[in-house]
Amino acid sequence: xxxxxxxxxxxxxxxxxxxxxxxxxxxxxxxxxxxxxxxxxxxxxxxxxxxxxxxxxxxxxxxxxxxxxxxxxxxxxxxxxxxxxxxxxxxxxxxxxxxxxxxxxxxxxxxxxx
Amino acid sequence: xxxxxxxxxxxxxxxxxxxxxxxxxxxxxxxxxxxxxxxxxxxxxxxxxxxxxxxxxxxxxxxxxxxxxxxxxxxxxxxxxxxxxxxxxxxxxxxxxxxxxxxxxxxxxx
Numbered sequence: 601x602x603x604x605x606x607x608x609x610x611x612x613x614x615x616x617x618x619x620x621x622x623x624x625x626x627x628x629x630x631x632x633x634x635x636x637x638x639x640x641x642x643x644x645x646x647x648x649x650x651x652x653x654x655x656x657x658x659x660x661x662x663x664x665x666x667x668x669x670x671x672x673x674x675x676x677x678x679x680x681x682x683x684x685x686x687x688x689x690x691x692x693x694x695x696x697x698x699x700x701x702x703x704x705x706x707x708x709x710x711x712x713x714x
Numbered sequence: 715x716x717x718x719x720x721x722x723x724x725x726x727x728x729x730x731x732x733x734x735x736x737x738x739x740x741x742x743x744x745x746x747x748x749x750x751x752x753x754x755x756x757x758x759x760x761x762x763x764x765x766x767x768x769x770x771x772x773x774x775x776x777x778x779x780x781x782x783x784x785x786x787x788x789x790x791x792x793x794x795x796x797x798x799x800x801x802x803x804x805x806x807x808x809x810x811x812x813x814x815x816x817x818x819x820x821x822x823x824x
Binding site for chain 1: 762
């Protein structure tokens with residue numbers, strides 16, 4: 601069966617520090633991968649999505665970047681965190697087909713920038 | 715680009731009352747999905763609708779896809795405290811990336 605791992609679960613980082621969040625998927629190949637951010641009590645904002653290794657599409661200009669060094673690994677990074685980067689970061693995967701299929705989410709990372 | 719709007723943003727109901735959330739897209743959707751996020755948790759897939767006018771039921775939950783495939787609704791009959799959470803609709807973007815609506819946060823008062 602397929603599983604998605606996302607870590608860490610919580611993170612407190614000072615302003616100006618770097619960030620690296622990692623997400624890995626097991627049990628499937630060639631997945632679509634997503635990074636979403638959710639502010640407290642708000643909706644899911646799509647940050648990045650990837651349809652293959654090295655293929656990253658950015659939805660919004662921001663202080664963050666993403667990379668997909670391996671088929672089932674998706675990394676969210678920042679060189680210098682801002683206070684506004686605080687939020688709940690969710691990684692998700694879906695089967696890559698011609699039609700949309702359901703997305704499976706990781707447990708999320710609660711990031712607080714202080 | 716494609717936008718998915720969802721109303722209401724918040725809804726408080728007494729246990730046993732019905733609840734409905736609506737989702738509207740600026741463009742025609744090939745399909746629409748619904749997710750539920752419990753407080754403190756991650757979104758979990760509920761259902762996908764594909765056909766124009768499609769209606770699907772899951773126990774007390776009824777999902778509808780509009781005839782024009784631009785809107786959808788989720789109706790819960792006789793809410794229970796276990797229904798608490800945020801309900802999201804989601805549709806495919808121009809590159810089939812999954813774009814979520816703003817969500818409706820449901821509170822069920824016992």
